[in-house]
Amino acid sequence: MVEPIPPITLPPAKHPEQEAVWLQAKLQQWLDEEFLPEPANHRIAERAAQIYMRQRMEDENDLGSLVIAIISEMQAYDFSDSFYGEFAIANAVSDLLMDSLGIDRCCGQ
Incomplete structure (x- = not known):
C-alpha cells in the first residue's frame, strides 16, 4: 500500500510581514527568471504575498492549506x-x- 505524503508544517509565524516581504521578492525573482521580466510579475507577487501574510497572521502553518488559499484567492486575479x-x-x-x-x-521525497 502506498503511504500518504505527510503534511508539511511551517514554524509558527513570528514576523509574518517580514515573511511576506521575503516571499514577494523571491516570487517576483522566480517569475522574472521563468519567462520575462514584466510589470505584471510585481503585482502577482505582491498579491500572493498579501494572501500568504494574512493566512500566516491567522495562524495557518500547514503548507497545503496555504497553497489552497492562494489558489482560491488568486482565481479572482486577472x-x-x-x-x-x-x-x-x-x-x-x-x-x-x-x-x-x-x-x-525532488521525486516526492
Whole structure:
C-alpha cells in the first residue's frame, strides 16, 4: 500500500510581514527568471504575498492549506497580462517555502 505524503508544517509565524516581504521578492525573482521580466510579475507577487501574510497572521502553518488559499484567492486575479495562472503561482510559493525550509522536493521525497 502506498503511504500518504505527510503534511508539511511551517514554524509558527513570528514576523509574518517580514515573511511576506521575503516571499514577494523571491516570487517576483522566480517569475522574472521563468519567462520575462514584466510589470505584471510585481503585482502577482505582491498579491500572493498579501494572501500568504494574512493566512500566516491567522495562524495557518500547514503548507497545503496555504497553497489552497492562494489558489482560491488568486482565481479572482486577472492574469490576462501574464503567462501565469493561480496554480503556477501557488506551486511556485510552495517550492520557495520548501526550499527555505531545506526540504528536498525532488521525486516526492
